[in-house]
Amino acid sequence: MSDTVAKGSEIKDVPAKETGDKDEALKDDSGPGHIRVRNRALILAAAEEVFATQGYRGATTAAIAKKAGLPKANVHYYFGTKEALYAAVLEDILGLWLGELDRLTEASDPATALADYIRAKIRLSRERPLASKVYANEMIRGARHTRDFLKNELRNLVKSKAKVLEAWAAAGKIEPVDPVHLFSVVWAATQHYADFEVQVGALLGRRQLAAKDYDEAAETIVRLVLRGLGLKYRPGE
Amino acid sequence: MSDTVAKGSEIKDVPAKETGDKDEALKDDSGPGHIRVRNRALILAAAEEVFATQGYRGATTAAIAKKAGLPKANVHYYFGTKEALYAAVLEDILGLWLGELDRLTEASDPATALADYIRAKIRLSRERPLASKVYANEMIRGARHTRDFLKNELRNLVKSKAKVLEAWAAAGKIEPVDPVHLFSVVWAATQHYADFEVQVGALLGRRQLAAKDYDEAAETIVRLVLRGLGLKYRPGE
DNA sequence: ATTAAATTTGACCAAGTGGTCAGGTTTTGA
DNA sequence: TCAAAACCTGACCACTTGGTCAAATTTAAT
Numbered sequence: 001m002s003d004t005v006a007k008g009s010e011i012k013d014v015p016a017k018e019t020g021d022k023d024e025a026l027k028d029d030s031g032p033g034h035i036r037v038r039n040r041a042l043i044l045a046a047a048e049e050v051f052a053t054q055g056y057r058g059a060t061t062a063a064i065a066k067k068a069g070l071p072k073a074n075v076h077y078y079f080g081t082k083e084a085l086y087a088a089v090l091e092d093i094l095g096l097w098l099g100e101l102d103r104l105t106e107a108s109d110p111a112t113a114l115a116d117y118i119r120a121k122i123r124l125s126r127e128r129p130l131a132s133k134v135y136a137n138e139m140i141r142g143a144r145h146t147r148d149f150l151k152n153e154l155r156n157l158v159k160s161k162a163k164v165l166e167a168w169a170a171a172g173k174i175e176p177v178d179p180v181h182l183f184s185v186v187w188a189a190t191q192h193y194a195d196f197e198v199q200v201g202a203l204l205g206r207r208q209l210a211a212k213d214y215d216e217a218a219e220t221i222v223r224l225v226l227r228g229l230g231l232k233y234r235p236g237e
Numbered sequence: 238m239s240d241t242v243a244k245g246s247e248i249k250d251v252p253a254k255e256t257g258d259k260d261e262a263l264k265d266d267s268g269p270g271h272i273r274v275r276n277r278a279l280i281l282a283a284a285e286e287v288f289a290t291q292g293y294r295g296a297t298t299a300a301i302a303k304k305a306g307l308p309k310a311n312v313h314y315y316f317g318t319k320e321a322l323y324a325a326v327l328e329d330i331l332g333l334w335l336g337e338l339d340r341l342t343e344a345s346d347p348a349t350a351l352a353d354y355i356r357a358k359i360r361l362s363r364e365r366p367l368a369s370k371v372y373a374n375e376m377i378r379g380a381r382h383t384r385d386f387l388k389n390e391l392r393n394l395v396k397s398k399a400k401v402l403e404a405w406a407a408a409g410k411i412e413p414v415d416p417v418h419l420f421s422v423v424w425a426a427t428q429h430y431a432d433f434e435v436q437v438g439a440l441l442g443r444r445q446l447a448a449k450d451y452d453e454a455a456e457t458i459v460r461l462v463l464r465g466l467g468l469k470y471r472p473g474e
Numbered sequence: 475a476t477t478a479a480a481t482t483t484g485a486c487c488a489a490g491t492g493g494t495c496a497g498g499t500t501t502t503g504a
Numbered sequence: 505t506c507a508a509a510a511c512c513t514g515a516c517c518a519c520t521t522g523g524t525c526a527a528a529t530t531t532a533a534t
Binding site: 307 | 480
């Protein structure tokens with residue numbers, strides 16, 4: 001099935017017109033390829049929502065097209081197959097995940113860096129819950145499209161951050177901890193507020209989570225993590 | 238669509254033959270209704286696996302039937318529609334979730350009770366990862382079949398356990414904490430080892446998680462939670 | 475033994491599904 | 505101005521899907 005993919009690719013394989021060409025300011029207004037850029041963005045946003053709420057198999061190209069305000073054939077014109085579109089959505093999302101870890105450096109203060117990282121992750125859960133849901137769905141289904149990313153990029157990144165934790169521990173700044181389990185707990189806890197939003201909302205008696213809820217969630221997680229590593233945490237910080 | 242469900246229900250609406258009739262010992266060997274009990278169990282187990290790994294829409298009744306070793310029409314004979322089968326699978330799972338919370342009572346020791354609860358949840362993630370995945374999928378997709386459960390049973394249970402936490406705090410045994418966020422973190426962290434098993438495995442460089450991994454995960458979570466509540470935690474406990 | 479109830483199943487169907495394509499329109503660059 | 509490239513899209517297709525059904529077989533109870 002997936003080997004019958006690139007059939008009409010002669011038409012679609014345009015120079016790719018990567019966004020960051022020259023001037024970012026006029027990236028979606030005019031100029032050559034601006035239609036491509038705009039429509040791809042429309043489709044990707046629609047696809048993220050449909051994949052997040054319906055799952056991979058539940059997402060239909062027709063539903064994505066409708067949400068993007070384009071005919072279905074147009075979706076296939078830009079992305080070829082549903083699978084390729086899904087891959088493109090995932091690609092977008094993976095970048096988000098890797099970004100925030102920059103805060104954790106050997107030179108930074110453990111308590112501040114960890115707290116900032118957790119708060120940034122919670123902010124991401126609030127601002128991009130759909131991205132988180134697509135990713136969660138992908139993991140649950142066995143990471144068929146993401147296995148290489150997990151085993152290479154993500155694993156290496158965690159390894160490098162493990163060195164930071166070890167350095168902090170060696171300097172007596174934190175207590176030793178298994179980095180994989182620490183990151184797992186932080187990711188699980190923060191992403192929970194995107195993926196299980198409806199459950200948390202039900203428990204809090206709200207239809208939607210409020211800004212305050214995300215803040216309190218972040219503070220709870222920060223408190224557990226800092227204390228768990230032997231650091232001080234003052235609620236009013 | 239869902240209103241065209243119970244058409245041939247005259248045939249299927251047998252006295253239901255609930256399992257726990259009289260003698261649990263011979264529940265699946267012989268006697269009237271034993272075929273019904275056996276086949277329903279076969280189908281439910283197969284459905285849990287297919288729903289977990291393929292999502293609701295991705296699960297086909299044909300795949301479920303094949304995994305159960307029965308013809309597809311037989312699946313519809315016992316459960317009517319795919320949606321009803323999904324509901325039955327969820328029903329099974331929800332019971333699991335509510336069970337373990339019994340450990341948290343006002344009379345029990347906070348550190349022991351919480352540690353036991355976390356370890357029990359991790360054990361569940363290890364023993365029933367498919368159930369956890371089906372549940373996670375259901376939450377991500379907006380809890381369409383589970384909203385009442387969340388707003389009633391689960392919310393009330395959390396409210397009653399919140400009283401336990403308050404009592405502990407009032408007695409000076411733990412520091413005050415928002416119960417919803419505490420449970421959210423514990424559930425997120427423990428269920429992560431079922432739902433994101435493949436990610437944790439990739440980070441640890443294993444194909445499958447080992448018993449040791451689950452134990453270390455549990456200890457990490459216990460450590461963060463106990464310390465976060467101002468309780469002592471000794472690694473060698 | 476007899477009969478009613480329960481179970482089994484191949485064959486079938488209407489409604490989608492991802493994907494294709496030909497022929498059109500618009501945009502772009504020279 | 506004009507041709508080439510990019511873009512658009514209604515109509516179409518092969519295949520899958522959940523669900524149905526009638527006829528046959530097995531089980532249960534008297």
